Amino acid sequence: MSQLSKIQWREEFKKRAKFFFENTEEHNLEKIHLGISANLNNYFSQNFLPKEIRQSIVGIYKPMRYELPVKNILRHTQALKSVLLAYPEYNGEAMWFVEEKNLTHVIPNFFIVPGLFVDTCGNRLGRGKGYYDRYFKTCTVPLERRIFLGYPFQFVDTLPNDANDEKVAPLLFTSLGETSGLL
Numbered sequence: 581m582s583q584l585s586k587i588q589w590r591e592e593f594k595k596r597a598k599f600f601f602e603n604t605e606e607h608n609l610e611k612i613h614l615g616i617s618a619n620l621n622n623y624f625s626q627n628f629l630p631k632e633i634r635q636s637i638v639g640i641y642k643p644m645r646y647e648l649p650v651k652n653i654l655r656h657t658q659a660l661k662s663v664l665l666a667y668p669e670y671n672g673e674a675m676w677f678v679e680e681k682n683l684t685h686v687i688p689n690f691f692i693v694p695g696l697f698v699d700t701c702g703n704r705l706g707r708g709k710g711y712y713d714r715y716f717k718t719c720t721v722p723l724e725r726r727i728f729l730g731y732p733f734q735f736v737d738t739l740p741n742d743a744n745d746e747k748v749a750p751l752l753f754t755s756l757g758e759t760s761g762l763l
Contacts, residue, residue: 586740589705593696596733597646616729617656619751624659627724637664639677639688644707648729650692663690670709675711690725693748698728699739702747716746724749725739 584592597610604612624633640650654660666677666686679686693712695704702723705713716726728748735752 584740586705588709589697590708591740593646594733597728597731600731601646601732609686612731613653615752616648617653620653620727620729621657621659621717623656623727625749628700632660634662636660636690637666637677637679637686637688639666639668639691641692641694642667643694647694648731653729654692672713673710673714675715680742689721691721691727693726693728695728695730695734695748697734697736697739698730698748698750699736700750701738701746702728702750703722703739703741704728704748704750705739710744713744713746723747727751 585674599667638654640654641647643649651665654663654665664686665680666688668675669678677686677688678684691712693704695706697705706710726748728750730750735750
């Protein structure tokens with residue numbers, strides 16, 4: 581599989597996502613979401629000070645089909661109960677974030693990054709427009725604050741990457757009731 585191009589991986593995502601959702605019962609999806617939330621809570625609790633977390637702005641995304649319900653997952657993540665959430669806005673090739681409630685321009689200090697796949701080195705494959713790659717090239721948010729959450733089928737061994745791609749920290753939820761940290 582590692583010999584696939586980015587375009588081929590995007591087609592592979594459609595197949596894997598369709599198979600996963602057709603074969604995963606709703607109650608198991610809920611367990612997966614809660615497991616991801618628990619894993620995210622552990623990651624934040626083990627790597628960041630409570631005060632640092634409480635004063636945070638977390639950049640999230642509005643999920644598309646087959647993407648995690650990220651806001652719902654954060655709602656169940658105890659360590660992130662008091663953070664402000666910000667969503668991306670776009671104009672041409674530019675992307676920026678606005679705070680959820682008052683719609684003011686903000687610069688998040690943590691990100692839950694969308695994507696189709698992530699590999700063991702933190703290479704992320706998105707939808708192909710490069711918004712997050714360009715954004716991360718121009719901001720100073722460290723790798724451990726660019727977090728990719730996903731369903732089990734979204735974690736792969738190797739993805740193609742190039743000089744324009746920015747890495748993320750992949751948090752793997754391994755199975756129902758079992759979590760692990762970074763890949």
